[in-house]
Every structure is written in C-alpha cells, then in structure tokens.
Amino acid sequence: MNYYLVAVNTPFNRSLLTYSSELDLCAGDLVLVPLGKNRKEKGCVLDKITDVKKLAAELDLDKIKKIDELFVGLPRLDERFLEFLKWVSQYYHYPVGQHIFDVLPKPMKRPQNVELLEGINEPLDYELTSEQASAIETIEKKLDRFHKTLLHGVTGSGKTTVYSETIKKVMKKGRNVLFLVPEINLTPQFLKVLKQNVSGKILSYHSSVTNSEKYKIWNLINDDSEPYIMVGVRSSIFLPYKNLGLIIVDEEHDTSFKQEDRCPYHARDVAIKKAHSEGIPIILGSATPTIESYQQSIAVKDSYIRMAQRPKNISMPEVEIIDGRDRNSRVSEDIWPFTDKGLQRIKEKVAEGEQVLVFVNRLGFASFVQCRSCGEGFDCPNCSVSLKYFKRSESLNCPFCEYKVPLPDSCPSCGNMKLLQKGFGTEKLQDVLQREIPEKKIDRFDRDNIKNFEELKSVLKSFKEGSIDILVGTQMLSKGHNFENVNLVVVLGIDSQLNFPDFRSNEKVFQLLTQVAGRPGRTHKQGQVLVETLSPENKIFERVKNYEWKEFYEEELEVRGILAYPPFTRMCALYFSSRFRERASEAAIWSKNFFEYVKNKKYGDLEILGPRPLSIEKRANKFTWNLLLKTSDINSLHGAVEAFQAHSKFHQSVSVKVDIDPQQLS
Secondary structure, eight states: OEEEEEEESOSSSOOEEEEEESSOOOTTOEEEEEETTTEEEEEEEEEEOOOHHHHHHHSOGGGSOBOOEEOTTSOOOOHHHHHHHHHHHHHTTOOHHHHHHHHSOOOOSSOOOOOOEEEEOOOOSSOOOHHHHHHHHHHHTTTTSOEEEEEEEOTTSOHHHHHHHHHHHHHHTTOEEEEEOSSGGGHHHHHHHHHHHOEEEEEEESTTSOHHHHHHHHHHTTOTTSOEEEEEOGGGGGSOOOSEEEEEEETTTOGGGBOOSSSOOBHHHHHHHHHHHHTOEEEEEESSOOHHHHHHHHTSTTOEEEEOOOGGGOOOOEEEEEETTOGGGOSOGGGTTSOHHHHHHHHHHHHTTOEEEEEOSOOSSBSEEEETTTOOBOBOSSSSSBOEEETTTTEEEOSSSSOEEEOOSSOTTTOOSOEEEESOOHHHHHHHHHHHSTTSOEEEESTTTOOSHHHHHHHHHHHHHTSOSEEEESGGGGSSOOOTTEEEEEEOOOHHHHTSSSTTHHHHHHHHHHHHHTSSSOSSSOOEEEEEESOTTOHHHHHHHTTOHHHHHHHHHHHHHHHTOTTSSEEEEEEEEESSHHHHHHHHHHHHHHHHHHHHHTOTTOEEEEEEEEEEEEETTEEEEEEEEEESOHHHHHHHHHHHHHHOOOOTTOEEEEEESOSOOO
16 A cells, blocks of 8 residues: 555645555646545645655554545646645645645646647847847846846837847747736737747737636647747746746736735746746846845846837837816816816827827726715625726626625615715726717726726727727726827826825835836827826825936835835735634734744744734625734744744634735735
8 A cells, every 4th residue: 555645625724634545656646535524625646655654653544545536637747847836835825735726727628729829030120229139148148047137128118129039049949938927918919029029839828718728738838849938927837837948027016916815926936936946047027127126136247137218219208297286277177087288188189190098097987976965975785995886887886896786866874866976987087088079989998898808909909900099097008018109198096006005005106107107109209198196296206207216216225124124024914804803803913922922932033013904804794904024034934924824723714814925915
C-alpha cells in the first residue's frame, strides 16, 4: 500500500490530508478522494510518503481512507508548475488544494477548437525614436536571465513598440512570451498590434473565453512546435507554461491585477516570482508606475527606463483645472454637473468633427434618491449604502449586491410625490449631453451598458470608426486606449476619490488623471484635458497639470516614510465577516489580542492597527471588521499570520480573509 499527501479542494487552511492507494502515483496527479461521510472531492497529490514507520506512529494506517480514482479530464501537473502554485498558496495564506482547483479549467469530454491568430510581421511603418531604440537595447542585454525592468514611458511614448520589438527577439530564439494586461477591454487592441508586428501564434485568455476553450488552451501551450504569445488578464499567470522566455506586465499600476476574492493574489507580484523561478526577464510597463515599483527599480542598475517623449514630437495634452464651486461657471442648472466652459468646449470639438471622451468614475443617473418633504432616503436592506438610481431601467440598484427595486412614484414614508435625485453618474452625463447636443451620437462605456466582451468590442469599434461622437465612461476608458480623433477629455467627479480613506488615494488619483490625460492628442495635434473639481487648490492638480511626476513621487515617498507605509513596510489586512455584527467584532478583537501576544513573544516590530468596522460595514447581509498589520520584515509578517491561522478558531458564522499586500483598506 502506498500513502500520499493530498491537497484537497476545501476552504480549510489545513487542506493537506493523508490518503492511501495501491496505485503508484506522482506529485501533480489529480484524484478523487472521500471527504467526510458521503462526500467525494477533488484533490492533487503533493507528495508520496516514504517513511511509513513514522506515519504509523502518528496515524492508524487502517483508518486512512483510500483514494477513489484518478481524476479524468486534466493532465498531471508538472513539478515546476505545482511548486509555483504551492508558493502562491503559501505566500497569500490560502488553502493550497482550493487554489489549485481555482485555477484549473473544469474538465471537458469534447474540447472545442480555439481560434488562433497568426502574426504576419508586416514591415515597420514607423521609425524607432532614440528613446525606444535605447530601451530595446538595454532590455536585450538581459534577455538571457532574470531581470526586472520598469519601463516608465509617458502615455503615447511608444511602449507597445518596445514590447513588440523585444517579443520578436525572444521568439526568434524559439521562446514563448506571456503578455499580461489588466482588463479584458485591452486585449483586442494588443492582439491587433501584435498580429501586425509579430510572426507566430497569438493566443488570448480572459473571462469571456469559454471553459471548453480554456481546456484547449491548456493543451495548446504545451505544443513546442512553434513559439507563441499569450495575451491575457491576471488569471493567465496560472497556465502551465513551458519554455517561457519573457513576461510583460502592461499598465503594471492597475488595481485590476489584484484579485480581491478567493486567493487575493497580485498578478504583477506573482509574475515577478514566476520570472525569477524560470530565470527569465520581466518588463513592467506604465506611464504611472506604483510608488513601490518606482522606488524598487531606481535602486537597481539598468532596472529603470524612462521614455519622456512622444513620437513625431507630439506635445503632451494641455491640462486645465476648472473650479466647480464658482457660481459663474454654470449659467444654468440644467447642464449640471457640467460647467459652461466644459460643455462649450465639448460642443466646439464635435462641431469641428472631432470626438470627445467624458470621464466620471460613477455608474447610474443619481447617487441616491431622497424625499423632498421628509428627507427619507432609499437604502439597501442588505448593505449599509444608499441605492443608486438608474434611469434607463427606472430602478434603484445596490452597488454591492444584487438588490434592485423599481423607482417608487411617491415616498413610502410620507406619501409625497416629489423625490429628489442627488449626485450623478455616467447616465446623467449622457442624458445632459444628448439634450444639449441632440444631433450627435453619444454612448456610454461602463459595466451597466456593456455586458459582455462582444458588446465591448462593438462599442470600441464604433467609436474608432467615428460613428460615436462622444463617449461617456468610467475608469475603463482611462486604460491604454488609442483613439486617433480624440483631442479633448473632460473629467468630472474626481473629488470623492481624493477624500477616500486610503493612504494610496493620492497615488490613485494621480495615476487616473495622468492616464486620462494621455488619451487625447496622440496623433497630430496637442490635446486638451479639462478637470472639473470642487477643490482646485489641492496640490495634486498642480502636479498633474504641469506633469511634475517626479516631484509627486518624491513627496509621496517622504510622507510614506514618515507614516511607515509601503514601500517602507509590508502589510497584511485581515477581514472578519459574519451575519451577526457582534460575531465579527468579537473575532476581530480576539485577533488583535492574539497578535499583541505574539508581538510581545516574538515579533516586536509588528504594528497592529484596529480593529474597526469597514467604512461600509454591512455588505450582502454580512458585517465586516478589519485589522491591519504592518512591519518592515516580511518574514515576521508571515510568521505572525501563520501562528494566527494555527491557533484561531471562531464561531462557524465567522469567515476570515487574509490579504497580504492589500491594495485597498476599506
């Protein structure tokens, strides 16, 4: 009889269980195992137990359950890939068995064919700038080993060209390339560019790829007959690559690379680990790199490349800050939340045959609805938030759960017929613009209006072809798009993000405004950006307006050094959720006391903040409290969390989430 350590697909921290089998299995074999009385569950063999005498001293061998069968439908995970998945699970303190089966596609009996793009490697219709040529040369020197390079190029500086030329060099050596993008809406653009400039197979992997296609991709990427490029979102880091020669993480600053549910990994950081273990280079690209990436890269020789010029000497857009508090800026309330200057500039641009982007990072028509008479609002019964008003569906929707009700004709409390709509979102902006410029086509680019990948591609195609004059959108619009006929961007509603209770709020606003400012004027003339704000005196607007990125980074680093925030410390956030408020708070308070105990015993530099309820304490009928750990020693952080997981035992109604290197704290 053989004995194996199996990682079982369960949410429990200690998901490693011992099983027996007469089969001669290897690490990476996928199996079905008995769990509990009548349940069968998937598992992955991690190791064969060779010291049976030691096992017999610890367990009754006759009571060890047998593995039922090999799990048909997916191949064995190779040793290197399995070690990589184990590292991710260990680093993020997430059950290894659950993580393995989170990333695997569901088994398919009849996999469908996957459409492959073939690059055609057309002759270059552009000349490399001196900055591009220098960047390519610097990166090429490190292609034979692990090296992390931050490519910090202004928007429109030609980072994609640097990527393409580097990819060609890697594929000429017969090696494969992983190209990570933050969101699905960027994949069509990069696929088009790569198809024109690079020869070889091009694959894509994202949420709209069917499970059958995912299964087929798992098999295709192990075909060594021809090198390929994989263009994918964060989950594509967990494909079983062989013969990788390069990883590129574009828009490395983007928060979409961080998964907030299940295993809360950061794809950029996992990709760096992957590149290190494979001994290959990795390029992190962004016009607005994170403070952490910037600080780490400038400390290492040849790890930081700055590209400050756009090709053909096209100037960076002119940024203008408009004081939204000035009553003279808005003659009529009918155009709210636009100012007269903002609306007039939009009208002028579309009259000249140009297109315009309007950005606000809020969905819906109104942020909330309130009775004019008694002041009663409409709150979600499942979450501690107001319901948003969506005009198209005439409904009140919760931004956090699925709760949705029709807009009532009168106040449920006092019967008054007059309901006030307060705040604004993308729907409101589209409504005002359509009323003010009825002859123009105005569309929205947000999650409410775009439900799937095909609709996304359709809207982008229509806008690029000129059949849409004004596109109103959320943060989806700020990322990496190149619209040739756009020379004006108008930004509204940025103040709420500046006041967000997060030490990264300034950084995120700076990144967002700089990225948005990079959309106009990318081809033949200088673009314009209008930012309407209620706090124009905030220093961040001066930094954005004058493109004073270095001053901004230095100021942020100084503040974070004083307050001991990343990159000078490492953090872990713990979240305690329950349907009962007192259960969540009790678990958080007990945990604080536990960490105080281990701090005094072993981890003296551990700083414990909280516990406290989240700013939105109740979401989907669960109350959540959090606790924040800070330390300059990552090993101390992991050690404290491991001790906590080994000793904590809460009421069954309480769930605990551990988030290493959290990207948001509320």
